Amino acid sequence: xxxxxxxxxxxxxxxxxxxxxxxxxxxxxxxxxxxxxxxxxxxxxxxxxxxxxxxxxxxxxxxxxxxxxxxxxxxxxxxxxxxxxxxxxxxxxxxxxxxxxxxxxxxxxxxxxxxxxxxxxxxxxxxxxxxxxxxxxxxxxxxxxxxxxxxxxxxxxxxxxxxxxxxxxxxxxxxxxxxxxxxxxxxxxxxxxx
Amino acid sequence: xxxxxxxxxxxxxxxxxxxxxxxxxxxxxxxxxxxxxxxxxxxxxxxxxxxxxxxxxxxxxxxxxxxxxxxxxxxxxxxxxxxxxxxxxxxxxxxxxxxxxxxxxxxxxxxxxxxxxxxxxxxxxxxxxxxxxxxxxxxxxxxxxxxxxxxxxxxxxxxxxxxxxxxxxxxxxxxxxxxxxxxxxxxxxxxxxxxxxxxxxxxxxxxxxxxxxxxxxxxxxxxxxxxxxxxxxxxxxxxxxxxxxxxxxxxxxxxxxxxxxxxxxxxxxxxxxxxxxxxxxxxxxxxxxxxxxxxxxxxxxxxxxxxxxxxxxxxxxxxxxxxxxxxxxxxxxxxxxxxxxxxxxxxxxxxxxxxxxxxxxxxxxxxxxxxxxxxxxxxxxxxxxxxxxxxxxxxxxxxxxxxxxxxxxxxxxxxxxxxxxxxxxxxxxxxxxxxxxxxxxxxxxxxxxxxxxxxxxxxxxxxxxxxxxxxxxxxxxxxxxxxxxxxxxxxxxxxxxxxxxxxxxxxxxxxxxxxxxxxxxxxxxxxxxxxxxxxxxxxxxxxxxxxxxxxxxxxxxxxxxxxxxxxxxxxxxxxxxxxxxxxxxxxxxxxxxxxxxxxxxxxxxxxxxxxxxxxxxxxxxxxxxxxxxxxxxxxxxxxxxxxxx
Amino acid sequence: xxxxxxxxxxxxxxxxxxxxxxxxxxxxxxxxxxxxxxxxxxxxxxxxxxxxxxxxxxxxxxxxxxxxxxxxxxxxxxxxxxxxxxxxxxxxxxxxxxxxxxx
Numbered sequence: 001x002x003x004x005x006x007x008x009x010x011x012x013x014x015x016x017x018x019x020x021x022x023x024x025x026x027x028x029x030x031x032x033x034x035x036x037x038x039x040x041x042x043x044x045x046x047x048x049x050x051x052x053x054x055x056x057x058x059x060x061x062x063x064x065x066x067x068x069x070x071x072x073x074x075x076x077x078x079x080x081x082x083x084x085x086x087x088x089x090x091x092x093x094x095x096x097x098x099x100x101x102x103x104x105x106x107x108x109x110x111x112x113x114x115x116x117x118x119x120x121x122x123x124x125x126x127x128x129x130x131x132x133x134x135x136x137x138x139x140x141x142x143x144x145x146x147x148x149x150x151x152x153x154x155x156x157x158x159x160x161x162x163x164x165x166x167x168x169x170x171x172x173x174x175x176x177x178x179x180x181x182x183x184x185x186x187x188x189x190x191x192x193x194x
Numbered sequence: 195x196x197x198x199x200x201x202x203x204x205x206x207x208x209x210x211x212x213x214x215x216x217x218x219x220x221x222x223x224x225x226x227x228x229x230x231x232x233x234x235x236x237x238x239x240x241x242x243x244x245x246x247x248x249x250x251x252x253x254x255x256x257x258x259x260x261x262x263x264x265x266x267x268x269x270x271x272x273x274x275x276x277x278x279x280x281x282x283x284x285x286x287x288x289x290x291x292x293x294x295x296x297x298x299x300x301x302x303x304x305x306x307x308x309x310x311x312x313x314x315x316x317x318x319x320x321x322x323x324x325x326x327x328x329x330x331x332x333x334x335x336x337x338x339x340x341x342x343x344x345x346x347x348x349x350x351x352x353x354x355x356x357x358x359x360x361x362x363x364x365x366x367x368x369x370x371x372x373x374x375x376x377x378x379x380x381x382x383x384x385x386x387x388x389x390x391x392x393x394x395x396x397x398x399x400x401x402x403x404x405x406x407x408x409x410x411x412x413x414x415x416x417x418x419x420x421x422x423x424x425x426x427x428x429x430x431x432x433x434x435x436x437x438x439x440x441x442x443x444x445x446x447x448x449x450x451x452x453x454x455x456x457x458x459x460x461x462x463x464x465x466x467x468x469x470x471x472x473x474x475x476x477x478x479x480x481x482x483x484x485x486x487x488x489x490x491x492x493x494x495x496x497x498x499x500x501x502x503x504x505x506x507x508x509x510x511x512x513x514x515x516x517x518x519x520x521x522x523x524x525x526x527x528x529x530x531x532x533x534x535x536x537x538x539x540x541x542x543x544x545x546x547x548x549x550x551x552x553x554x555x556x557x558x559x560x561x562x563x564x565x566x567x568x569x570x571x572x573x574x575x576x577x578x579x580x581x582x583x584x585x586x587x588x589x590x591x592x593x594x595x596x597x598x599x600x601x602x603x604x605x606x607x608x609x610x611x612x613x614x615x616x617x618x619x620x621x622x623x624x625x626x627x628x629x630x631x632x633x634x635x636x637x638x639x640x641x642x643x644x645x646x647x648x649x650x651x652x653x654x655x656x657x658x659x660x661x662x663x664x665x666x667x668x669x670x671x672x673x674x675x676x677x678x679x680x681x682x683x684x685x686x687x688x689x690x691x692x693x694x695x696x697x698x699x700x701x702x703x704x705x706x707x708x709x710x711x712x713x714x715x716x717x718x719x720x721x722x723x724x725x726x727x728x729x730x731x732x733x734x735x736x737x738x739x740x741x742x743x744x745x746x747x748x749x750x751x752x753x754x755x756x757x758x759x760x761x762x763x764x765x766x767x768x769x770x771x772x773x774x775x776x777x778x779x780x781x782x783x784x785x786x787x788x789x790x791x792x793x794x795x796x797x798x799x800x801x802x803x804x805x806x807x808x809x810x811x812x813x814x815x816x817x818x819x820x821x822x823x824x825x826x827x828x829x830x831x832x833x834x835x836x837x838x839x
Numbered sequence: 840x841x842x843x844x845x846x847x848x849x850x851x852x853x854x855x856x857x858x859x860x861x862x863x864x865x866x867x868x869x870x871x872x873x874x875x876x877x878x879x880x881x882x883x884x885x886x887x888x889x890x891x892x893x894x895x896x897x898x899x900x901x902x903x904x905x906x907x908x909x910x911x912x913x914x915x916x917x918x919x920x921x922x923x924x925x926x927x928x929x930x931x932x933x934x935x936x937x938x939x940x941x942x
Contacts, residue, residue, distance in 0.1 A: 004841075004842065005841070005842060008842045008846070012846075012849075012850045015850060015854060016850065016853055016854060016857065019854050019857040019858070019861075019877050020857055022861065022873060022874075022877065023857060023858070023860060023861030023864065023865065023870075023873075023874055023877070024861075028867060028869065028870065031870055031873060032873065035873045035876065035877070038854075038877065038880075039876075039880065042880050042883070042884060045847075045850070045884060046887060049847075049887060049888070049891050050891075051887055051891070051901065053901075054883075054887060054901060054904055054905070057905060057908055058883075058908065061908050061909075061912050062876070062880070062908065062911075062912075065912055066876060066911070066912055066915050069915060069916065069919055070869060070872065070873060070915075070919070072919075073869055073919045073922060073923065074869060076923055076926070077869070077922065077923065077926045077932050084865075084866065084867050084870070085866050085933070087864045087865065087866055091817070091821070091863070091864060092864050094821070095821065095859075095860050095863040095864050096860060098821075098824060098825060098828065098863075099856040099857075099859050099860045099863075100856075101828065102824075102828050102856060102859075103852060103853065103856045105828070105831065105832070106852050106856075107849065107852060109835075110845060110848055110849075110852070111845065115844050115845075115892065115893055116893070117892055117893050117895065118893060118894055118895065118896055120895070120896035121896060122895035122896060123895065123896055123897070123898060125898060125901055129898065130898060130901065130902075133898055133902070134902065134905075142902045145902075145906060149906055149909050149910065152909075152910065152913060153909065153913055156913035156914070156916055156917055157913075157916075159917055159920070160916050160917055160919075160920040161920075163917070163920040163921055163924050164919075164920040164923050164924055166927070809942045812941055812942045813938060813941050813942075814937075814938035814939060814940045814941030814942075815934065815935060815937075815938050815941075816934055816937070817862075817863055817864075817934055817935075820862060820863055821863050824859065824863065
């Protein structure tokens with residue numbers, strides 16, 4: 001029982017505890033924060049396994065991006081205040097039993113499996129190695145998926161904007177109409193609240 | 195001899211005419227269809243005349259015996275290499291005689307209808323149906339095998355149905371057509387079973403082969419006479435059942451109920467179908483199978499004879515009381531066909547014994563002439579008076595001269611007064627009856643007397659009795675157009691001379707010549723009795739008096755029963771309504787509605803309820819779908835890991 | 840007892856099924872999205888663990904993880920956009936209310 005084992009168990013408890021609390025919490029903000037803890041725990045696990053680059057990417061993208069995005073969406077849909085409804089009890093029990101059974105099944109298969117590590121020399125997952133391999137066109141090169149993912153990100157961006165755009169009614173009338181319509185708010189005093 | 199193609203044209207001309215009228219003529223040239231029909235029948239008649247002349251006087255006779263010729267024969271349906279149905283045309287004495295009669299009477303009726311049905315709305319349809327009927331009848335008499343005759347038998351029934359129900363806006367006409375069709379169809383069931391029995395045992399459907407196999411000592415004859423069922427041999431069953439079919443078509447008791455009602459059709463139709471041609475189909479059928487009847491199963495022939503004489507007497511009694519002139523003529527038809535039937539029934543086969551057969555065919559020939567004449571004359575009278583009842587007529591002798599003379603000629607012929615045609619044929623029938631069965635002879639002579647009585651009752655009631663008062667219809671005082679009078683004159687002259695045809699030389703049971711002698715006893719007695727009948731009718735009906743009513747009052751019970759046709763129709767109605775409908779029809783309907791339909795409904799309801807209960811699977815809710823998906827994946831994983839070997 | 844592959848896989852599998860439970864149970868669409876993020880993260884742990892313990896001479900697992908993180912981010916963004924659009928039309932982000940594609 002050395003320190004690394006203890007650290008691993010603490011990280012595992014953080015990950016799993018955060019996950020469980022996230023899926024069972026009744027308040028939405030708390031669920032988001034528990035998710036945040038779980039993700040940070042996962043980043044810690046990556047650090048523990050000496051994959052610092054991935055841990056950093058995890059923190060930047062997931063914690064700093066996606067959780068923030070989720071919190072923004074909670075605001076936009078005005079769900080922040082009240083508690084969420086509990087799920088139907090039948091469904092909860094059935095889902096719990098199904099997932100528990102599937103978990104037991106998977107673990108039993110894994111326990112039976114004998115994992116043989118490769119006898120080759122290990123490569124160090126340093127940033128330079130990662131970069132070289134990612135941008136190389138020869139063996140183990142990941143340049144093609146890299147480019148494709150960048151196109152995917154572009155299309156996702158455009159898609160999000162198009163899906164979520166709100167067309168203002170005033171601009172429609174101005175575009176359709178012949179004469180320039182003066183909007184009504186001009187007559188009211190402008191609130192310099194910004 | 196004419197080529198097979200031209201002989202085949204005899205029945206084919208009318209059917210082509212029917213198709214032409216039905217498909218094209220009805221819409222394109224409706225008024226011309228009458229002439230078209232007449233021309234096609236004229237063609238058939240000319241061809242029949244040529245065939246008759248050639249057959250009877252040139253080629254038909256070989257060694258003094260008239261042969262059976264088959265100019266057309268082709269295989270129609272093959273059941274197995276040995277058993278097949280061949281269709282063909284069979285020419286022998288009776289079929290040549292029949293095509294002559296059918297085409298001639300049909301021609302007369304076509305010409306008559308040009309005037310009678312003029313102005314009718316469905317004129318073209320009428321001529322189409324007439325052509326269809328003529329085709330069916332010609333096919334019937336020219337059939338070479340028993341299955342073909344059955345096909346044409348049914349066709350004739352259909353044509354009769356169409357023509358009786360021609361005025362379909364009248365409910366009585368529709369009911370009469372249905373009655374005719376159903377009664378004859380019911381009889382045809384017996385006919386079909388008879389055909390099947392005969393065909394099964396003799397192994398063939400062809401007339402020539404069938405007759406040979408069942409009249410000469412062959413294996414088939416042994417089989418059919420030894421197999422018996424409820425006391426009668428299979429042969430007797432077969433023949434009696436075939437006769438039942440014939441009895442239905444020929445209106446023998448008790449299947450006669452359709453014939454009086456069939457008078458709802460137009461009068462020329464009654465003349466053609468229900469007097470001269472279709473109703474003799476039953477007689478023709480028995481004559482066709484006559485060798486089997488007389489040589490192999492004489493007891494079946496007894497059945498024919500007794501049914502025939504009973505129907506004849508029965509109809510004569512009823513005819514004395516009827517007031518509708520067409521009904522009187524219908525019952526007289528039934529009576530005369532009874533004569534033909536029992537003449538066949540008392541006949542033997544070959545030589546002297548075959549007198550009944552020859553007499554029956556002779557009577558068929560002459561009867562066609564004068565009965566058609568009677569009906570056409572009645573049609574002229576009805577056309578003039580616009581009513582069927584005797585009480586609306588009377589004193590028409592001055593107003594309808596040609597009709598009067600020809601009607602008188604026909605009445606004298608049917609009463610059997612020499613030298614008109616009916617005398618000769620009736621005399622020979624009575625002679626044949628005397629030779630074999632005295633009881634039948636006595637009843638036949640009595641019936642002859644009654645026939646004379648009621649026919650002259652009819653004649654005097656129409657043309658003498660009282661002065662004619664037209665009931666307000668001042669439309670036409672003309673007797674009828676030339677096209678209506680010409681057939682009357684032609685038929686009247688033929689009724690005069692047809693008796694002198696030497697029938698014994700032409701049509702006999704075995705094809706050989708049969709010379710008949712002139713027996714005074716048989717000629718005098720019936721003539722005397724007939725004259726007595728005529729005198730009785732003269733005294734009762736020539737002038738209006740109370741004698742008929744007095745006589746009816748003295749025989750009140752008998753008169754009432756006869757007037758109501760002995761309540762046979764009521765018996766039929768009782769059987770169908772109370773017995774068949776209640777005991778058979780109702781349970782069957784209940785079964786059909788509840789069990790059969792119930793099963794279908796149940797299947798539909800079960801399907802509907804199942805689909806409603808499964809409907810919830812398609813709820814549109816994403817989480818439910820994912821639960822099903824997830825459970826399914828786990829299931830498949832378990833399946834493939836643990837049970838898939 | 841050192842930390843072997845089995846222990847790390849235990850964490851990964853448990854996190855996966857926690858995410859599945861959340862996906863099947865939660866009624867709010869945004870919390871369903873959070874559950875999906877948990878599932879994706881468990882997959883990332885899986886890839887990294889296999890890369891470290893079984894295939895230490897290659898970096899394939901790491902690259903897969905990078906791409907999965909990228910795509911998860913893009914997908915979360917699109918999902919949020921859809922949820923916002925749904926909220927505008929139906930005024931609710933309860934998954935039980937989005938059932939118009941039914942019988």
